[in-house]
Amino acid sequence: MSDTNKTTTAKTHIAEMASNVPVSSRRDFLKKGVQYTAGIATAVTTGGALSGNLPPEVPNWSKSLGAGVLTKPYGMPSSFEKNVIRRTVPWLTADRISSISMSPLQDLKGIITPNGLFFERYHSGIPDIDPVQHRLMIHGLVENPLILDMDDLARLPSESVINFLECPANGGMEWRGPQMEALQFTHGMISCCEWTGVRLSTLLDEVGVKPEGKWILAEGADGSGMSRSIPLEKALDDALVVYAQNGERLRPEQGYPIRLFNPGWEGNTSVKWLRRLEIGDKPWHHREETSKYTDLMPDGRARRFSYEQEANSVITSPCPENPWKTKGVYQIEGLAWSGRGKIKHVDISVDGGVTWRPASLNGLVLSKSFTRFSLPFKWNGAPALLQSRAIDETGYVQPTLSQLRDIRGMNSIYHKNAIHTWQLQTDGKVKNVQLK
Amino acid sequence: MYNLNKFFIPLAVFLLVTFSSFAIAEKIGHYGVGKTASEQQIKGWDIDIRPDGKGLPKGQGSVTQGEPLYEAKCASCHGSFGEGQGRWPILAGGEDSLTEERPEKTVGSFWPYASTLWDYINRAMPYTAPKSLTPDEVYAISAYVLYLNEIVEDDFVLTDSNLASVKMPNEENFYIDDRPDSTNTRCMKNCKNPADIEVVQPLAGITPEQEKAPVKEKAKSTSSLSELAIQGKATYQSSCFVCHSSGVAGAPKVSDKDDWNKRIEKGFDQVVTHAIDGYSGNTGIMPPKGGNLSLSDEQVTNAVHYMLEAK
Structure with a gap:
């Protein structure tokens, strides 16, 4: 097949796909030849210059200089990857401040989700926290209640783990029937990355939990003061207070400067922008573990504390x-x-x-x-x-x-x-x- | 040589001491980081409430006191009767609906404890101005929401000593996670009859388009804005945006200049007065200062300038 034929095929294919796109965006779709599938995108975005960059011709980028160092002090993906982004389903929530976006699982490789593509979930938006003025308070049924700053946490032994984090509502739109014609929307409320921080058990050793302490309330510093009750066993098992993801500090979307991280458990228990841990003898039954994040069954009863994300x-x-x-x-x-x-x-x-x-x-x-x-x-x-x-x-x-x-x-x-x-x-x- | 030895001996002693103290730190697993939290510091942050009433501050509020507070601070999203506006949460009703095809999980029909209501209003509400209510206001609004759900009478006064005894109708219907509940097996062949497979097709037309990046709101150029409008922009974004970008509760959208023009016909001062003191009428509900009473009148006025001028 000649190059000319390939181009024709690709253009025909794009035209076919464009016919499935609503009229309002069709013109834009054709004009820009926006990426729909990677192979075709390359053919179309280069447009008329296509044959000029393919063998036997020498591509333009092989005959000129590219951008120098620090053109982008914080590196970004190729401009050809601009469609690899988080997306939301607007009708799911009342507004975007208390809402969720999904990771583009269809475009990800390997097991690590890049930080900019990690799914988002906020209850009162992303707070803009100055780490110098952020504190973690640990109190309640403890011998020595403590306030730690971010430098204090950095002095403690750290661990790095690779774990997924999933919203328990992932796939929730599909209980009644198939609704979402895209992987990003059927399964995108999950991401996976390397987390680095301090074991929660190390922090609990520092404050000295009293024998009657059985539960921990984790509370965020965001407007919603997101709060969840965590059994002490999880804290002693594998919970972490993390300050980094994939080698850099947590993104603001993920709880900068610190979040709780409960491996394998529903995402909301990994409270972001963590400001407080209170040790108590009973759970608190707060809004996000009663009204929300409980599972209503056909008999009208509801499961609570359904923490684990099953296979x-x-x-x-x-x-x-x-x-x-x-x-x-x-x-x-x-x-x-x-x-x-x-x-x-x-x-x-x-x-x-x-x-x-x-x-x-x-x-x-x-x-x-x-x-x-x-x-x-x-x-x-x-x-x-x-x-x-x-x-x-x-x-x-x-x-x-x-x-x-x-x-x-x-x-x-x-x-x-x-x-x-x-x-x-x-x-x-x-x-x-x-x-x- | 003699001198050198004299130098080495203290150095050796120093190293010995240092190494042994490292060893101790590793052994006891105690790092001594952080500062002891004082009672006063804890008091400022320890806001959580439990079903048994632990954590409640002294105070009280009646259904009667709660009604105007609820109208001013809650009704724009949750509706005057707790029926919910748009996709904002429904607070009342839904009795006996939990086994129906479309259950309504409200405070009255679903929430197991009254303490949860108090705790959540206190920590997270009003949506645009969390942690702005006094304890007595939280008691009063909680009492009113309980009244909307017919859990208390209209003469009820909620206090720190009676909250734990308010019994919620659905309390007994929660139970601890008992999964795994499904029992699939790893069948590899002839796992079902192919003739029994029925394929359910997806609903068409409700999936957002993915072909291109979502349209970003155009960066609003501030160059054409007046000085006052520029000053009002931050207030708009923190306290007005939620309703005035989406049009919830009849709020004029910033982008809808026709709607604003209708209102401005009655005079700029009238619009500002409604913004500061609140408004409730056929066209919608405006809570005083958008629910954020920590704003000055000047900040609200400037935010109105911004909303009128921004494109």
Whole structure:
């Protein structure tokens, strides 16, 4: 195939896709040739100069000088990656100050989420905190109540862990039926990064918890004073007070200068902008553990303190944002995670769960972390119902949606970790569907 | 040589002392960082309340006192009867709805403890001015919300000594997480009959577009703004933005100049008076100073200038 033909094909493809875009944005879409799929974007964004940069021609960028050091003192992704961004579903919340945005899982590689793409969740917006004036107070049922500044925390032994952090509402829009035609919106309320900080148990040793101390109230310094009751066992197990993510200080979105971090637990317990830890003998039953973040069951009763994020997985390629374009060999790829430990197996089905084949786990397989899986697949153009099923080291098998609904009904909002189904169509496009 | 030895001996002793103190620090696992928190410091930050009433400050507030406070500070988002405006939370009603197809989880129908209401209003409300209420105001507004839910009578006075005895209807219906609750197995072959598979298609047209970056609000040029409007911008962003960017509770949106022009026909001073003292009428509800009473009249006036001039 000549280059000219390739260009035509690509343009035709873009035009086809543009026909699916509402008229209002179609002109913009065509004009800019905005990235829809990576391969095509390269062809179109370069427009008329396309052939000039491809073999046998020598590309323009090979015949000139590029930008020098410190052009961007804080580096940013290539301008061709401008579509790799967090996004929100505007009708979910009343405004953007108390709201959520999702990570673009469809574009991420490996297991680390870059800090600028970490999903966001605020209850009163992002406070702008001067670390010099920020304090962590630890008091209550302790021998020696303390106030620590950020330098004090830096003097204590630190640890780094790679763990995911997931909002328990991840997937919550899909309890009643498939709604979101995009991976970013069905599963994007999760991110994974390296966290660095001090073990909470180290801090508790400093204050000396009295024998009757069984619970800890964690409270944020934001307007909402976000607060959650945490059992002492978690504090003594693996909870951290973290000040860094992926090698740099926490982003303001993630709790700068410090946040609590409870590995494997629902994200809101990892209270951001942490200002206070109070040790008590009972839980506090605050708003974010009664009115919200409790799971309403079909009998009208509700689960509380449902902290753990159970094993879950999703196929990230193909997905609605990453369609397949031609027949041939592909890797079915995806992400799996469990709040109870390591991922042990991931199985993949292409026939809606009739038969399953084990996928290989790739790269690091860490406890309470994203785990990558893949399975080579030769696609002959036939439609398929793609599913992934995670099994963690406790033996827990990710449930089907029917199994979850049979127990929990459709109104529990949180903790929907059901096997997800993508419908691969003959044209290679992918739809979000559910199986009865 | 002699002199050199004399120098070495004290150095060796010094090193010995230093190393041994390192060793002690590692052994006891106690680092001695931070400063002891004084009672006064703790008192300033220790705001949490428990169901048994622990943590409540002395004070009281009646349903009658709560009504005007609620109207001024809460109703613009939550509605005069707790019915909720737009997507802001519904506070009242929903009795016996928890097993229905569309449950309404309100303070009365769902919340297990009255202390949660007091604690949350005190720490996080009003939305635009958290931690601005006095304890008595929190008691009064809590009493009024309980009254809206028919949990207390209209002559009820909520106090630090009776809050823990207010019984919420849904208290008994919460239980501790008992997951894992599902029991899938790792079946590999013939796991179901292919003929039984029914595919449910997604709802069309509700997924936000992803093709391009979300349109950023155009950076509002401040060059055309008057001096007063420039001064009012920060106040707008901190205290007015929530309602006046979205139009909640009938608030004129900054971008809707027609709406503003209608209001300004009655005179700039009238608009400012409503902004400072509050307004409630057919066109909507304006809490005094947007609910943030720590603002000066001048700050509110400047914010009005900003909203009128900003494009």
